[in-house]
Amino acid sequence: MDRLSGLDASFLYLETPEQLMHVCALIVLDTSTMPNGYSYPEFRAILAERVKKLPPFTRRLRRVPFDVSHPVWVRDDHFDIDHHVHRMALPAPAGYAELMEVTGHFAGLPMDRGRPLWETLLIEGYVDRDGVEKVVVIIKMHHSTVDGASGANLISYLCSLEPDAPALAPDDAGRNEDGPGGFELIGRGLLDTLSRPFSLPKLVQPSIGLISETIGRAWAGTTMAPPFTAPRTSFNGTIDGHRTTAVADLSLGDIKAVRKATGATVNDIVLSIAGGALRSYLELRGELPDGPLLASVPVSVREESKRANGANKVSALFMRLRTDIADPLERLRAMAESNKNAKEHHKAVGADTLQDWAEFAAPRTFGLAMRAYAGMRLAEKHPVIHNLVISNVPGPPMPLYFIGAQVVGLYPFGPVMHGAGLNITVLSNNGVVHVGVIAAKASMRSPEKLIVHFAEELERLKAAAPLSDVS
Structure with a gap:
């Protein structure tokens, strides 16, 4: 068992x-x-x-x-x-x-x-x-x-x-x-249930410490972006059960060239490209908000986790995509700095904190609450928690063969949720970055109109970055 x-x-x-x-x-x-x-x-x-x-x-x-x-x-x-x-x-x-x-x-x-x-x-x-x-x-x-x-x-x-x-x-x-x-x-x-309350003291004390550190970081301006501060867009509401998808390919070599020229990480560049693509998409629809979009970014804690059981060993951090900045290089620099702060803040959260608190999830309570939340369309009535989920999953650097057939495309799709009806997941495979976009149909009928901007944004970054300095 x-x-x-x-x-x-x-x-x-x-x-x-x-x-x-x-x-x-x-x-x-x-x-x-x-x-x-x-x-x-x-x-x-x-x-x-x-x-x-x-x-x-x-x-x-x-x-x-x-x-x-x-x-x-x-x-x-x-x-x-x-x-x-x-x-x-x-x-x-x-x-x-x-x-x-x-x-x-x-x-x-x-x-x-x-x-x-x-x-x-x-x-x-x-x-x-x-x-x-x-x-x-x-x-x-x-x-x-x-x-x-x-x-x-x-x-x-x-x-x-x-x-x-x-x-x-x-x-x-x-x-x-x-x-x-x-x-x-x-x-x-x-x-198992009766023993859970005895673990609360071990959870509460670190959590109080985290709150104290967060307040200190907020005063210093080095905290990660807080939830419930995202602007509302057309894909932030109650979702339906239908899904729309789109996929695209980016050159990992081009992304690494931008990384070498700018000092940003591959993850910074991917997030910046996504931010630029979302900016273009919303601007063409006349929906670009004044403030930056806020993404929830899953983070693997598999290497740091002390838990032996469980398939999901993840935490999450919130990152502003700086969709308020038009210049691609300026956006990348701003995101690289804020992402550095977010990652340092995230390190203060224990690798197993989310998993430990999730042990108190009650089957009936969670299920009933989720159905009530959807039925009352509460996602449209409270401040937006986050605009979307973006995941960057490292894949194999060499060719793979699925039952003898070479894998030439490997596109991931994550779940979408009430309040955030858009998910962007990126996976690298054999020198290619595969991008998968999935949305609730009520939130985005044609994700193709979003994903076409990914390649454009990479080209804009290449044009703006000092690639000539890269040997």
Whole structure:
């Protein structure tokens, strides 16, 4: 039995029919590298064999009776790959627009909690912008199962470094055990629940210290941007259950050249590009606010965390995207300075603080509160917490082969939430930075009108940065 951490379970409690808490990855494959050529039956058979070695793909949720504690993961003794792998062919001629329509539709479908929380849609008949036919795989996994870093690792474990090589061996992908009986579940759950209050003193004292330090930083002007200070935009309200998506590619080499010329980090540059793209998008719509947009940026604490259990080992910080600055280089410099302060402030927060407090999440209370929040459209009535979520996930620096087919596109999509109906996730892969944008349809009907500005902003940065000084 592997009990969900409070943070993992929170993603279950926060889910509503409109606020789906799963993550997706769109993988574009060049099947010409497959040693025996592409065949769906063989592709499915190899995939079925590989996922059986990874517990997150073959375990299901089991509720603790009366919800006295968080659910547990147990082995699904009736696991059937046919429940998780689906096949479809796009109608010819099918290109980017058709692929995005299918991706958005798939991302907007909830998953069956009675089975392992993942699904794959294999798409044939996609013709890329160069006129070359590709096979596309969309993998969807619930956030209670993975975070950004562990999700990227799971995909890597399904891949190999050569077309005909075996899949990469997982190091620690989680346990996969038989479940205990109902009485044992209740007993363990009650023991877990009754012991939680004794951990409060250990949480309260550091939290008070953090508040004191935050006040000091606020006086010095070195604190991270506070929540509830974001301007309201058209994508900050109550969301619907439909999703729209868009993807783009950026050159990692160009981003590294800007980094070398300016001294900014890759993350600073990615955030600055996103800020510039959002500025252009809102300006063209006549919606550009006077103040800068505020992004919630997930931060992996996997290396610092002392917790052994839990799929999600993340914290978060808030960053101003400086959409109020038109000049790309000036925006980058301003963001690099404020991001430095935000990161230093974030270090004062314990790596496990968010996970520790999440242990007190109550299943029924969270679920009812979330539904009431959505039904009363409260996201439109209080100050905006943050405008959007932006994630930057490091990916593999070398070519990967998914069942023999080379991965030529790996686009991530995170969840969107009431109050922040837009998510931008970036992942680097083999010298290319893949950008995935997902939005609630009610918040942004055409994310393509946003994502086209990413390449433009990178070009503007290259033109403004002293690249000639870079050897």
